[in-house]
Amino acid sequence: MAASDSGFTPAAGRFGTFAGVFTPNVLTILGIILFLRTGWVVGQAGLGGALIIILLANAISLLTGLSLSSIATSMNVKAGGNYFLISRSLGLEIGGAIGIPLYLSQAISVAFYIIGFVEAMSVIPFMAGLDPQILASGVVLMFVVIAYVGADFALKIQYGILAVLIAALVSFFAGGWGETIAPTMSDSYTEGVSFWIVFAVFFPAVTGIEVGISLSGDLKDPSKSIPLGTIVSILVTAVIYVAAAVWFATHLSPQELIGNTAAMSEISAVPILILAGVAASTLSSALGSVLAAPRTLQAVSKDRVVPRWMASQMGSATEPRAAVLLTGAVAVAVIWAGDLDVVAPIITMFFLNTYGMVNLVAAIEKAVGNPSFRPTFSVPVIVPALGGLGCYGAMFLINAPATVAAIVVTYGIYFALRRRALAGTWGDVRSGVWTSLARFALLKLERGGGAGDSRNWRPNLMVFTGQPHNRESLVALSTWLSLGRGIVSFSQLITGNVEDPNKPRLRETAQERIRTYIRDRGMNAFAEAQIVPDFASGAVAVSQAHGIGRLEANTVMMGWSGTPGGRGLLLRVLRDLADLHKSVLFLHVDEEQGFGEHSTIDVWWGGRGGNGDLMLILAHLIDLHRDWNGATIRVLRMVGREEAIAPVREETERRLEAVRVDAEVRVFLRNDRDFVDILREESRETDLTILGMQRPDASGAEAYGEGLQELVDAAGTTLLVHNGEPQEASLEVE
Numbered sequence: 001m002a003a004s005d006s007g008f009t010p011a012a013g014r015f016g017t018f019a020g021v022f023t024p025n026v027l028t029i030l031g032i033i034l035f036l037r038t039g040w041v042v043g044q045a046g047l048g049g050a051l052i053i054i055l056l057a058n059a060i061s062l063l064t065g066l067s068l069s070s071i072a073t074s075m076n077v078k079a080g081g082n083y084f085l086i087s088r089s090l091g092l093e094i095g096g097a098i099g100i101p102l103y104l105s106q107a108i109s110v111a112f113y114i115i116g117f118v119e120a121m122s123v124i125p126f127m128a129g130l131d132p133q134i135l136a137s138g139v140v141l142m143f144v145v146i147a148y149v150g151a152d153f154a155l156k157i158q159y160g161i162l163a164v165l166i167a168a169l170v171s172f173f174a175g176g177w178g179e180t181i182a183p184t185m186s187d188s189y190t191e192g193v194s195f196w197i198v199f200a201v202f203f204p205a206v207t208g209i210e211v212g213i214s215l216s217g218d219l220k221d222p223s224k225s226i227p228l229g230t231i232v233s234i235l236v237t238a239v240i241y242v243a244a245a246v247w248f249a250t251h252l253s254p255q256e257l258i259g260n261t262a263a264m265s266e267i268s269a270v271p272i273l274i275l276a277g278v279a280a281s282t283l284s285s286a287l288g289s290v291l292a293a294p295r296t297l298q299a300v301s302k303d304r305v306v307p308r309w310m311a312s313q314m315g316s317a318t319e320p321r322a323a324v325l326l327t328g329a330v331a332v333a334v335i336w337a338g339d340l341d342v343v344a345p346i347i348t349m350f351f352l353n354t355y356g357m358v359n360l361v362a363a364i365e366k367a368v369g370n371p372s373f374r375p376t377f378s379v380p381v382i383v384p385a386l387g388g389l390g391c392y393g394a395m396f397l398i399n400a401p402a403t404v405a406a407i408v409v410t411y412g413i414y415f416a417l418r419r420r421a422l423a424g425t426w427g428d429v430r431s432g433v434w435t436s437l438a439r440f441a442l443l444k445l446e447r448g449g450g451a452g453d454s455r456n457w458r459p460n461l462m463v464f465t466g467q468p469h470n471r472e473s474l475v476a477l478s479t480w481l482s483l484g485r486g487i488v489s490f491s492q493l494i495t496g497n498v499e500d501p502n503k504p505r506l507r508e509t510a511q512e513r514i515r516t517y518i519r520d521r522g523m524n525a526f527a528e529a530q531i532v533p534d535f536a537s538g539a540v541a542v543s544q545a546h547g548i549g550r551l552e553a554n555t556v557m558m559g560w561s562g563t564p565g566g567r568g569l570l571l572r573v574l575r576d577l578a579d580l581h582k583s584v585l586f587l588h589v590d591e592e593q594g595f596g597e598h599s600t601i602d603v604w605w606g607g608r609g610g611n612g613d614l615m616l617i618l619a620h621l622i623d624l625h626r627d628w629n630g631a632t633i634r635v636l637r638m639v640g641r642e643e644a645i646a647p648v649r650e651e652t653e654r655r656l657e658a659v660r661v662d663a664e665v666r667v668f669l670r671n672d673r674d675f676v677d678i679l680r681e682e683s684r685e686t687d688l689t690i691l692g693m694q695r696p697d698a699s700g701a702e703a704y705g706e707g708l709q710e711l712v713d714a715a716g717t718t719l720l721v722h723n724g725e726p727q728e729a730s731l732e733v734e
Helices: 017-029 032-072 082-090 092-121 132-149 151-174 195-214 222-249 254-259 263-267 271-302 321-335 340-368 382-398 400-419 429-448 472-484 502-520 535-545 564-579 612-624 642-658 675-683 698-715
Strands: 461-464 488-495 526-532 555-559 583-588 600-604 632-639 664-669 688-692 718-722
Touching: 017 151, 017 195, 017 222, 017 271, 032 082, 032 092, 032 195, 032 222, 032 254, 032 263, 032 271, 032 340, 032 382, 082 092, 082 195, 082 271, 082 340, 092 132, 092 195, 092 271, 092 321, 092 340, 092 400, 132 151, 132 271, 132 321, 151 222, 151 271, 195 222, 195 271, 195 340, 195 382, 222 263, 254 263, 263 271, 271 321, 340 382, 340 400, 340 429, 382 400, 461 472, 461 535, 472 488, 472 555, 472 583, 472 612, 488 502, 488 535, 502 526, 526 535, 535 555, 535 564, 555 564, 564 583, 564 698, 600 612, 600 675, 612 632, 612 688, 612 718, 632 642, 632 675, 642 664, 664 675, 675 698, 688 698, 698 718
Parallel strands: 461 488, 461 555, 488 526, 555 583, 600 632, 600 688, 632 664, 688 718
Antiparallel strands: 583 718
C-alpha cells in the first residue's frame, strides 16, 4: 500500500511566524499551568526545586525545539507537524506509531485546558452552581464549532486573548510590592507527592510548541517560521515562568501556595484581571490544541495510517472537519473520565515520547550525514542526543511502568503498521542508517582482518542463475548454503555491448525481476545483472569485481552444462577463477531424481586438504537446513589394500569428531574396479553426491569435462566442487 508524500496542503500558506507559530505557542504555553499550578509547584518543591523543574522542562523543550528546527530547515515541511517530520525521516511505520499517540495527546490537551478553565471559573457564584462536566462539555462544543468554521477565524481571536494575557501578567507582577517574604528554598511535599510527580504536573506547560508546528501546512514559509517562532516562544515563556516562580515564593508561604490554586489573584494588583487571564489563557490553549490535533490526524489519515475518512474536509476548502469532530468527541470523553491532576501526567508521557522521537530523528540525521540532510539551522549531534536522553530519562523517573506501557503501545502500533506493509513514495533516513552501519562494518573488516581466516570463512556465493525462476535448483542450493550466514547474490549475464541503447534498459529490467523474485519469496539475497561481451570473460570479471574490500564473493556457483562445448567452457572459467582463489561449484540435478527425499548426502572424500574440507563444510551447511532435517552425511573413501580399511576408517572418524562434523564413514576396497562403477553402485540412489574437481590443463579442459560427465551420469544429482582457498575454507580452526 503506497502513501503519497504530498502531506496535505489544501491551500497556500496563510500565516507568518508571529501569527502562525509564536503567538499560538505563547498562548498555549502561558496557560493553565501558569495560573493554576505554578504556585502549587513552588509550594511543593520550594523555590529551588521549582526553578530546577522549570529549567529542566524548558531545557528539554529547547533542545527539542533546536532539533525540530534542524529537521524543519532540511526539508519542505507540509501538514502534520511532528508527525510529518518523523514519518518522512524514519518511515511511515515509526511515524504512525508516534503520530497516533501524538494526536491523542493533543486531543486530550483540549480537555485538560477546558477542565482547568472550569476549575478556575468555579470562584464565580453563577459558574459554581453549574455541573463542571456539563459546563466543560459545552465549552468543547463551542470550540469545535469555531474550529469547524476555520483556523482563520480562530487565529484572529488570539490577538485579543494575547492582550488580556499580557494585562493579567502585568497585574500579577504589579502586585505585592513592599510585601515580600523570604522565599522557602527547600521542598514541602505533601503525602504521595515527589519531585517527579510535580515535574509531571508542570511539564504540559512547555508542550505548547506542538501547536505552532502542527499548523505547518498553513504557514507561508514553514522552514523559516517554525525554527524562529518555536525557539523565541520557548525563551520568552521560560523567562516568564522563572519570574512567576520567584514572585510566588517571595509573597506566599508553601502552605498557602499548595492549598490555594487562586494564589495568583491574592498577589495581583487587579485580581479580576487574573480571572480574565485564566479564562483567556486556558481557552486559548484549548483553542490552539483543537486546531492542532485535527491537522495531525488529517496528515496521519492522508498517509493511510488510519482510515481515510478521518481526513475528510466535509465541504470545506481548508479545514479537516471530520478530524475536528473526532477531536471534540475525544475531549468530551476525557472530561467525563478524569480531573486535571489525573490528565496532566498522561499528556506528559505522550508528549515526552514524541519529543524524544524528534530528538532521535535529529540525532540520527546528523550522525548518518546523508548528503540530502542540509539544514540551514544546524546543531551539533550532542544537542538532540541530550534532548532525547532527557525525554526518556524523565519518562522513567516520572513513572517507569507508564513509560514501559507507552513504549509497548508505540511498538504495538508500529508492528501493526508493519503488518499492513505501508509504504511511502519518499526516501527516509533508515537507508542512510544502514548505509552508515555497513560502511562502518566494512572499514572495520578491512582494517582488522578476519574475513580471510578459517574461523570466519563462510561461503559468499555469486550464483549465475540468469532469471532465478529458470534455475530453481541453483536457488534451492544457495538457500541451503546461506545458513552459513554468507552473502548470496543472483546474477544474470547479458551478452552484448553497453552502447546498444536496449541493453541498459534490459539490464535494469532483469535486475528488477530478480529483486521481485527474491522479495516475493522472502529470501536473503541480492540481485545483479551485468552487460558483458561473452559469458566466459563476463563470469570471471563479475566474480572478481563483486564485493567491497574483504567482503567479496569467494564462491561461484553455476549449473553444469549438458553439452561437451558448454562443459569445456565452464572448466576454462574454472581455471581463471581458481587463479583468482575463488571456489567453484557446478550443480547437476537429475531430472527424474531431483534432490530425492533430502535424506542422504554422500561426500567422496580424498582426505584433508585440496577439496575435501570444503566438500564437508558444504555438506554440513546443507544438513543444517530444515529441508534436510534428519539427513545422513556419508563420508566415502577408497583404499587399495584391505588392511588399510580399518585404520583409514578410524583416522577419518577421529578427524570428523575433532572438527565436530556428524557423519557416517564408509571405506571401500577398490579391487581394480573403475571408480565410475563404484560411484554408481554406492551413490546412485543418494539424494545429493558431492565430488571434487581439479584445475584442468588448458589443453585438456574438454577431455576432463567428459570424464566429469561420466561421474555425474553415474551419481545422479551431483555437486562438483573445487576449493580455491584451501587455507581458508578449512575444517581446522586455530
